[in-house]
Amino acid sequence: xxxxxxxxxxxxxxxxxxxxxxxxxxxxxxxxxxxxxxxxxxxxxxxxxxxxxxxxxxxxxxxxxxxxxxxxxxxxxxxxxxxxxxxxxxxxxxxxxxxxxxxxxxxxxxxxxxxxxxxxxxxxxxxxxxxxxxxxxxxxxxxxxxxxxxxxxxxxxxxxxxxxxxxxxxxxxxxxxxxxxxxxxxxxxxxxxxxxxxxxxxxxxxxxxxxxxxxxxxxxxxxxxxxxxxxxxxxxxxxxxxxxxxxxxxxxxxxxxxxxxxxxxxxxxxxxxxxxxxxxxxxxxxxxxxxxxxxxxxxxxxxxxxxxxxxxxxxxxxxxxxxxxxxxxx
Amino acid sequence: xxxxxxxxxxxxxxxxxxxxxxxxxxxxxxxxxxxxxxxxxxxxxxxxxxxxxxxxxxxxxxxxxxxxxxxxxxxxxxxxxxxxxxxxxxxxxxxxxxxxxxxxxxxxxxxxxxxxxxxxxxxxxxxxxxxxxxxxxxxxxxxxxxxxxxxxxxxxxxxxxxxxxxxxxxxxxxxxxxxxxxxxxxxxxxxxxxxxxxxxxxxxxxxxxxxxxxxxxxxxxxxxxxxxxxxxxxxxxxxxxx
Numbered sequence: 189x190x191x192x193x194x195x196x197x198x199x200x201x202x203x204x205x206x207x208x209x210x211x212x213x214x215x216x217x218x219x220x221x222x223x224x225x226x227x228x229x230x231x232x233x234x235x236x237x238x239x240x241x242x243x244x245x246x247x248x249x250x251x252x253x254x255x256x257x258x259x260x261x262x263x264x265x266x267x268x269x270x271x272x273x274x275x276x277x278x279x280x281x282x283x284x285x286x287x288x289x290x291x292x293x294x295x296x297x298x299x300x301x302x303x304x305x306x307x308x309x310x311x312x313x314x315x316x317x318x319x320x321x322x323x324x325x326x327x328x329x330x331x332x333x334x335x336x337x338x339x340x341x342x343x344x345x346x347x348x349x350x351x352x353x354x355x356x357x358x359x360x361x362x363x364x365x366x367x368x369x370x371x372x373x374x375x376x377x378x379x380x381x382x383x384x385x386x387x388x389x390x391x392x393x394x395x396x397x398x399x400x401x402x403x404x405x406x407x408x409x410x411x412x413x414x415x416x417x418x419x420x421x422x423x424x425x426x427x428x429x430x431x432x433x434x435x436x437x438x439x440x441x442x443x444x445x446x447x448x449x450x451x452x453x454x455x456x457x458x459x460x461x462x463x464x465x466x467x468x469x470x471x472x473x474x475x476x477x478x479x480x481x482x483x484x485x486x487x488x489x490x491x492x493x494x495x496x497x498x499x500x501x502x503x504x505x506x507x508x509x510x511x512x513x514x515x516x517x518x
Numbered sequence: 519x520x521x522x523x524x525x526x527x528x529x530x531x532x533x534x535x536x537x538x539x540x541x542x543x544x545x546x547x548x549x550x551x552x553x554x555x556x557x558x559x560x561x562x563x564x565x566x567x568x569x570x571x572x573x574x575x576x577x578x579x580x581x582x583x584x585x586x587x588x589x590x591x592x593x594x595x596x597x598x599x600x601x602x603x604x605x606x607x608x609x610x611x612x613x614x615x616x617x618x619x620x621x622x623x624x625x626x627x628x629x630x631x632x633x634x635x636x637x638x639x640x641x642x643x644x645x646x647x648x649x650x651x652x653x654x655x656x657x658x659x660x661x662x663x664x665x666x667x668x669x670x671x672x673x674x675x676x677x678x679x680x681x682x683x684x685x686x687x688x689x690x691x692x693x694x695x696x697x698x699x700x701x702x703x704x705x706x707x708x709x710x711x712x713x714x715x716x717x718x719x720x721x722x723x724x725x726x727x728x729x730x731x732x733x734x735x736x737x738x739x740x741x742x743x744x745x746x747x748x749x750x751x752x753x754x755x756x757x758x759x760x
Contacts, residue, residue: 195694196688199684200688200689203688203689204685206678206681206682207682209678209682210679233525236523236527239529246695249696249699250684250702251681251695251699254674254678254684255681256530257677258681259527259529260531260621261674261677263529263621264617264622267524267618267622267623350581362637365634369635369637370638372638446665447665447667450665451627454634455627
């Protein structure tokens with residue numbers, strides 16, 4: 189039998205099965221029962237056999253190309269991770285995020301130091317050369333401070349607290365994401381964002397100090413600031429680790445090292461986003477409100493910061509893990 | 519780019535180029551802009567219809583109309599890519615999908631990483647950074663893909679139908695697989711070929727594979743009749759099976 193006749197005979201023998209595949213199974217398998225899943229895997233195996241035969245009998249043909257496309261598609265449908273579950277989410281926040289934060293601890297501390305140095309530098313710079321404030325603050329902010337009031341005063345009279353919260357938390361999340369993504373520039377982007385934020389903070393304190401309202405600024409940031417600044421350092425550390433993976437690869441290639449680092453460290457950003465939602469709510473509802481006293485604000489700020497430490501060390505969610513383990517044992 | 523199949527049969531992934539990527543992105547961009555605008559206008563129209571004129575000018579209007587519109591615009595890619603497992607309507611239309619470098623379907627984590635890095639890819643504007651990266655990398659990937667370990671491949675959704683048709687044609691028309699392929703190729707390029715040239719090729723093919731055709735009979739057929747004859751030949755199988 190010639191090659192051509194063999195190919196024709198083979199296609200004839202398989203044509204019924206190929207037609208059945210079209211009708212038997214859903215194009216995109218989702219929530220299959222065991223029997224349907226087994227049929228799907230069987231079809232994948234049959235596809236592999238047909239592809240191998242087609243490559244031998246009909247190299248470079250349409251049938252081979254169609255089989256290859258079907259095989260790639262079936263491979264992607266079979267080779268996929270399990271769907272996200274509540275247990276997986278708990279494991280992520282309780283075990284994985286604390287482990288990553290622990291590994292980032294030295295970098296977080298270095299970045300906290302950088303933030304402190306940048307804040308001091310900003311304070312000194314504006315204290316010495318007050319005119320430079322135009323590089324940092326908007327005209328309206330400068331005008332408000334020069335008239336002895338903070339730009340945050342009356343914020344709630346103009347905009348509802350919910351809207352202020354939403355705007356602030358989305359802005360903070362974007363800054364954190366930038367601090368992380370900026371790590372791709374060999375970690376320099378993360379350094380830059382942390383340093384610039386420190387510089388601005390110090391500059392604003394120095395500028396408000398000149399007009400005697402630095403106490404009001406401190407009162408404004410006391411409730412949300414500790415966690416917000418800590419999260420910035422954590423996001424910056426995550427970005428720095430990303431840069432580190434490019435500078436000193438831990439995998440055979442820089443690309444693989446970068447990919448491994450990004451997929452591992454990105455989990456911390458989930459924790460950062462959750463913490464920033466809390467910060468946004470405090471900054472929208474409590475910080476601009478003149479009624480809470482300084483002591484109450486300090487208590488809120490400290491309390492939320494301790495809560496953050498408990499969350500990032502895994503202690504906050506550990507009881508949930510213990511409870512679910514007990515339930516499983518029963 | 520080759521991947522190792524789970525059965526031991528390896529296969530090459532057909533990587534999508536910068537053009538296909540841009541086409542899919544532009545389609546998706548239009549869809550998300552239309553969705554966001556549609557929501558905004560619908561809320562505006564509803565509030566107007568219920569004579570809530572005061573609400574139109576106040577902050578709650580922003581919460582009801584503007585904020586969801588922004589959310590639709592910003593979360594279009596991450597949400598749809600997760601729900602449609604590496605596809606979006608634009609990608610589907612452009613015939614591409616996202617897969618992992620081992621050919622598997624990316625998980626939620628990888629898709630989120632891919633989307634977070636849009637911040638860098640979109641720098642300094644209009645995705646210039648991502649486009650340059652895509653043009654200069656071997657696998658035509660942007661930074662987000664590098665971070666997530668994903669690639670964009672051509673997704674042949676019609677492959678199953680095409681395969682079933684080919685099998686049916688060979689089985690029922692009695693033609694050899696090469697002949698079916700030849701006729702298919704000619705039909706595909708029919709409109710692109712010159713009239714005299716395609717008629718000549720069609721007569722030559724029909725003379726070889728169609729036992730009922732005589733040389734004299736074929737020379738009497740015009741362009742439309744030749745096309746009809748070729749279509750009848752390849753569709754014989756598919757129609758019989760249908």
